[in-house]
Amino acid sequence: MRAAARTGRRPPPPPSPAVAQTVSRQNPENAHVSLAPLLKSFKVRLANGPPLAPNLKTFKSYAETCASLLRLCRAAAIGNATPASSSSLSSNLPLALSLHAHAVRAGVAADRSVASHLLTTYAAFARSEERDRAFRDCVAAYAASSFTYDFMVSEYVKAGDIASARRLFDGMPERTVVSYTTMVDALMKRGCVADAVELYEQCPLGSVAFFTAMIAGFVRNELHHNALGIFHKMLSCSVRPNDITFVCVIKACVGAGEFGLAMSIVGLAIKSNFFEKNIEVQSYLITLYRRMGDAAAAFKLFDEMEVKDVVSWTALLDVFADSGDLDGARRVLHAMPERNVVSWATLIARYEQKGDAEEAVRLYAEMLADGCRPNISCFSSVLSASASLQDLRGGARIHAHTLKMGCSTNVFVSSSLIDMYCKSKKCSDAQRIFDSIPEKNIVCWNSLISGYSYNGKMVEAEDLFKKMPAKNSASWNTIVSGYVQNRQFIDALKSFNAMLASGQIPGKITFSSVLLACANLCSVEMGKMAHAKTIKLGVEESVFVGTALSDMYAKSGDLESSKRIFYQMPERNNVTWTAMIQGLAENGFAEESILLFEDMLATKIPPNEHTFLAILFACSHGGLVEKAIHYFETMQVWDISPKEKHYTCMVDVLARAGRLTEAEDLLMKTPSKSEANSWAALLSACSTYKNEEIGERAAKKLHELEKDNTAGYVLLSNMYASCGRWKDAAEMRLLLKGITLKKEGGCSWVQVRGEYHAFFSWEARHPLSLEIDEILDLLTWELSI
DSSP states (O other): OOHHHHHHHHHHHHHHHHHHHHTTTGGGGGGGHHHHHHHHHHHHHHSSSOSSSSHHHHHHHHHHHHHHHHHHHHHHHHHHHHHGHHHHHHHEEEEEEHHHHHHHHOTTTTTTHHHHHHHHHHHTTTTHHHHHHHHHHHTTTOOOHHHHHHHHHHHHHHHHHHHHHHHHHHTTTSHHHHHHHHHHHHHTTTTTTHHHHHHHOOOOOHHHHHHHHHHHHHHHHHHHHHHHHHHHHHHHHTOOOOHHHHHHHHHHHHTTTTTHHHHHHEEEEEEEETTTTTTHHHHHHHHHHHHHHOHHHHHHHHHHSSOOOOOHHHHHHHHHHHTHHHHHHHHHHHHHHOOOHHHHHHHHHHHHTOOHHHHHHHHHHHHHTTHHHHHHHHHHHHHHHHHHHHHHHHHHHHHHHHHHHTTTTTTHHHHHHHHHHHHHOHHHHHHHHHOOOOSSHHHEEEEHHHHHHHHTTTTHHHHHHHHHHSSOOOHHHHHHHHHTTOOHHHHHHHHHHHHHEEEEEOOOHHHHHHHHHHHHHTTTHHHHHHOOOHHHTOOOTTTHHHHHHHHHHHHHTTTHHHHHHHHSSSOOOOHHHHHHHHHHHHTOOHHHHHHHHHHHTTTTTOOOOOHHHHHHHHHHHHHHHHHHHHHHHHHHTTOOOHHHHHHHHHHHHHHTTTOOOHHHHHHHHHHSSSOOHHHHHHHHHHHHHTOHHHHHHHHHHHHHHOOTHHHHHHHHHHHHTTTTTTTHHHHHHHHHHHHTEEEEEEEEEEEEEEEEEEEETTTOOOTTTTHHHHHHHHHHHHHHH
């Protein structure tokens, strides 16, 4: 009775004494055997008496007997609800159907208790048609109780038919807090937050389940402050929270960053005696301490827990992972007495996020060997790792696993599959995955657009972008960054203007891409406009936007603005420092660039490979050979292995100083395959210093690396010309024409009224080329007179 009061459902009526004694002796496991004599006895009673007994006591006796037998049928169905017991269920179903028929004949089917038991019995046998028919008969006979309506609303929700549940809910003669709770929970799980809030405001009463459903729904939809507001309302209504409420509220506090309030909730939980006796509350407290950065408190709480389940062990695993100790997290995983898919998926995701894709894939294989079935989160993480590795074979195997488990069409898994195939250069397979998704969301569209952009197929990406039924800021950012990645900077700025015109608000990543486009176009005017937008939207202090602004101004030659933004930034990372060092070097301030690099080291910010590339570039253009050699050797101290670009920069440093032999020796000692630019830099220096011997060897090596590269022929021709070997220089030029190689033409941009126009040498690509040529001829004629 106490449980029934909490749920709002009416308890079933007690059976008649004769039936009650018999039912109490039944075992649900063999109910299909012993129900037969009871049903026979019930038939005899019906045969000996009138179907509709005029005696009220007799009528109640019929109803109670029928309800008790139906309850026994339902208990048998629940007790045998396993695949192996299908024969038991099928043998009990005819008895339930017979009881229904006899109840109709006896006129007791309209009794509220009998009607309720008919619904629950058919639901236990998964007979939805008979259940719905019994419900309609119950409504027609005016015998439907609030429990009947609540039960049917719940059944529709369980089946995923939210529309039918809402229609029935709206047509209820009297709504209960139980039906309100069911509908609010269902709508929140579907993401229909506005509809759920509307029902919340209509509900005249509130229970702990109702308030908890609202709080959990807001947390699920990441509306944490709204969840805290509902909790405050709950307390003001003197509704006592339960353990589930406390867990949801603590989650809301963590999501909202309200750690002080979270500790107050913990105090309330302790006062309510939920802290010590509830393992779920304790497990999430470990997560709370982790998010607060108090690992010691998390460890202490875990050690003090008398009972530890898989959730608490997984929370401890997260503490190690958050502190960057993935080895410790792995030790926790192997020490767990029981591991579930969440434990494995958590660690796989952490390795993938850290960038250790190989270890993430190895952990996935280890999870399968452990007999654990992956979930959607696990598939998404390991597919992202395969995409980072560009491991097509491994990704295809994981794709097969998703097909086997029937989750390949899930939008999150499908998006990861699209990303994996695109990064493996298989755009056609990615397109097939996209076409097979029954209900595509924005994430799927964005993934394929990003994939086409990654493969340089901007025409396909743009066509797909135009076909999108709805676009968000991530969609616009995808197309803008795609144009920037493919060095189509004018198209990137045009897309940015279209984004502003659509009313979509750009984010930090969008501004980073736009400012990079402005930097490459040296468009200070457009860059200043983007800068003004960042100030208006309050994102100019972001480390990403600040770095992009400093880089844009530096590349546009406005070093004062670049330095002002750099020094005003509240937070600077190694990317920010590297951009400023590079900007100073590119503008000819090599000494100042080196001083800034030393300041960076003094602030304990570790340099990366790009930082060393920037400082070597500064040394190269400043002619600081010895410093360049020092910094090149210092890379080993920071455990950074020189890449091809670092060797190219060092060759350029030595070659510019005339130390051609040292430069050639360095290239020959390169552990990996040298890039063509290294030999091109050496060949260019040979032309300056008229070293024919090394120059010819460099030209030969450059030709081996890139046969279609015109730079080698042009540089070798220039070297022959500088040495006075005009015949050889002419032969190089003739050879260049004979093998149909063509030097890439120059390109220039001009901005007119906010629109960019590109002009290429010797090509009339501009749509107004004829008109422009006529104006130029006119200007030339006027200048000549």
